Amino acid sequence: MTSKPNFLKPTNLESPGAVPFWEGLQAGKFLAPRCGQCGELFFPPRSHCPECLGDSLSWEELSGKGFLYSWTELFFAQPEFDTPFFLGLIDLAEGIGRIAARISAKTAEELHIGMSVRIRISKPVDGLALYYAEPSRPES
Amino acid sequence: MSVNRKRAAIIGIGAVKVGRYPEKQESELALQVIRDALKDAQISSRQIDGLFTTPDLQGNIGLQTNLLCEYLRISPRSMAEICCGAIAGGLTLKYAADEIQAGRIKAAVCYGAVREGSIGWFKNLSQGKGWSMIEPTALQPYAAYGIIWAYALSARRYMHETGATEEDFALAAVRNRKNAAGNPVAAFAKPITVEDVLRSRCLSSPIKLLDSAASLDGAAAVIVVSEEAARDLSPHPVYLQGWGLHHDPSCVIPTDNCSTSISHFKATREAAKEAFQKAGIRPEDVDVAEIYAPFSSHELIIPEDIGWFQNGEMARALRRGETDITGRIPINTDGGLTSRGHPWAATPLYETVNIVRQLRGTAGPIQVRGAKVGLMHCEGGMMNNGLVMIFGRD
Numbered sequence A: 001m002t003s004k005p006n007f008l009k010p011t012n013l014e015s016p017g018a019v020p021f022w023e024g025l026q027a028g029k030f031l032a033p034r035c036g037q038c039g040e041l042f043f044p045p046r047s048h049c050p051e052c053l054g055d056s057l058s059w060e061e062l063s064g065k066g067f068l069y070s071w072t073e074l075f076f077a078q079p080e081f082d083t084p085f086f087l088g089l090i091d092l093a094e095g096i097g098r099i100a101a102r103i104s105a106k107t108a109e110e111l112h113i114g115m116s117v118r119i120r121i122s123k124p125v126d127g128l129a130l131y132y133a134e135p136s137r138p139e140s
Numbered sequence B: 001m002s003v004n005r006k007r008a009a010i011i012g013i014g015a016v017k018v019g020r021y022p023e024k025q026e027s028e029l030a031l032q033v034i035r036d037a038l039k040d041a042q043i044s045s046r047q048i049d050g051l052f053t054t055p056d057l058q059g060n061i062g063l064q065t066n067l068l069c070e071y072l073r074i075s076p077r078s079m080a081e082i083c084c085g086a087i088a089g090g091l092t093l094k095y096a097a098d099e100i101q102a103g104r105i106k107a108a109v110c111y112g113a114v115r116e117g118s119i120g121w122f123k124n125l126s127q128g129k130g131w132s133m134i135e136p137t138a139l140q141p142y143a144a145y146g147i148i149w150a151y152a153l154s155a156r157r158y159m160h161e162t163g164a165t166e167e168d169f170a171l172a173a174v175r176n177r178k179n180a181a182g183n184p185v186a187a188f189a190k191p192i193t194v195e196d197v198l199r200s201r202c203l204s205s206p207i208k209l210l211d212s213a214a215s216l217d218g219a220a221a222v223i224v225v226s227e228e229a230a231r232d233l234s235p236h237p238v239y240l241q242g243w244g245l246h247h248d249p250s251c252v253i254p255t256d257n258c259s260t261s262i263s264h265f266k267a268t269r270e271a272a273k274e275a276f277q278k279a280g281i282r283p284e285d286v287d288v289a290e291i292y293a294p295f296s297s298h299e300l301i302i303p304e305d306i307g308w309f310q311n312g313e314m315a316r317a318l319r320r321g322e323t324d325i326t327g328r329i330p331i332n333t334d335g336g337l338t339s340r341g342h343p344w345a346a347t348p349l350y351e352t353v354n355i356v357r358q359l360r361g362t363a364g365p366i367q368v369r370g371a372k373v374g375l376m377h378c379e380g381g382m383m384n385n386g387l388v389m390i391f392g393r394d
C-alpha cells in the first residue's frame, strides 16, 4: 500500500476551460467539450474552441477507449510518484486527440504499441480522482 | 525605399567553455564573450548599433538590454530580448540579419548567457516557471520533471516505426563524445563506449543518462554585419545564405489530434525546406552541420527530417560513419548537446560558433576538410518549432 498520490495536482483545476473536465472525473465520467457555436468536439479540454474560438461549451462523455500510441518507463520523477512507473500516450478512440496517462502494467512486456487500452478513474487521493490507463483484456 | 538585399555576415565569435560558473553573474559571462567576439572581429564596441539576446529566465526578465547597454556604453538603434523556447538563440541571428538587410543597423551583437547548471531548470519548473509548455490538460497530472518523458515517447515511437534500437541511439552519443574531445569549449571529453551508454542510469526508457544533454552554464556571442562591412573588416566572413522557420500547431506532445507524428517532425522538415530553397542549395551540398538534439534518439530523427537520409536510414549511416568528421555529412563535430553540453538558450549560438570555425578552417582537430557550406538547426518545445540556417563562405 502506497501513500503517494502518483500524480501531480493539476495547475488548472479552477480554470473555466477545465473545471467541468476535472469535476467530471470526480463523478466518474471522462468528458470532452463540444463547441456551442460550430459543433466541434475537441480534446484536450480548454477554454476556447480551437476551430472557431467560441467559448460556449457543452460537455459529452467519451467512450474511455483508446489505443497505445507510445510508452515509456519513468525512473526519474517528482517525489509524488512511486518510481519506476509506466506512462502511455493514448490515441482516444473517438480520434479527436491524445492523452498522456500512467498505465497499469507490471512489466514492459505487457505493453505493445497499437494495443487497446481503457481510460479508468482512480479512487480519490486527497479528495481528487484522476484518470489512468489500463490495458484492455482481450475480447473473449 | 532602398532595401539592402545583400547578405548579412558573421565576422566575430566568442564562447566560454561549457560548465559551471556559480560565482559569476550572467551579465559577467555575457561581457566576457562579447569582448572576445569584438576582439575576434577586430571592431570596437562603439561600432555596435544592434543588440539581440535570449531570455534570462532566472531574473532580469526583459531588462538585460538595459544592463548591457550601460555596461558596454552602447546606444543601439535596434534591440530585443527574444523569447521563443530554445530557438531564441537562433532567432537573435535572424532578427539581427533582418535589421542589417533592412538598412536600420550596421553591426549587431547577438548573445546568450545562461547558468542553468548552477541554478537549475528543475528548480524553476517546480516553482511553476516554464509550466505553460505543460499546460494542456492532457499532459498535466503525469508531467514528471521537465520533458524527458516526452522525448522518450518520441524515441519509442521512432523505434517502433523504423526498427532502430537503443544501441543505435548509443552510437550517436559515442560519436558526439569522440568529437567533443577536439572541441576546447566542450564540457565532456572523457571517451565513452556503446556499453557505457547502455549501462548508464535509465531516466525514462529508452533514454538513459549518457543519451541525454546536460543542462550547464555557458555563454556565446557573435558579431553580425552587412556584406559590404564584412568585406572591409574581415579576412574570413561567414555569410548567412538562407534560413527557414516553422511552428507546428502543437505544444510539446501533440495531443490536439491523433495524426501528428512524434517520430518525425513537420516543423524541422518545413524549416529545412525553406532554408535550402532560400540558399539555393540541396541537402547534399552541406559540408558540416550542427543539429539541436537534446537526446541521442533525436540525433537519428533530425537528420532524416532535414533530408540527408530517408526515414529509418540513420542507424545504418551511424554504423558506417557517414556522420563522422570524415563522413559524407559530418554532424555535431563539436560534440552536440550531449557532449559539448547544453546551456539551453546559448546552445544555438554555440552551434553557430562551431559552424563559423569550420567555415574559416580554424576548427583544429575537429576540422572538416574544405568545408564551405554549414547548416545550423535548432528547435523549441519538442520539435514543435524549428529554425534552420545555412552559412557559407566565398
Ligand SMILES: [Zn+2]
Binding pocket: A035, A036, A037, A038, A039, A040, A049, A050, A051, A052, A053, A054
Ligand atoms: Zn467552435
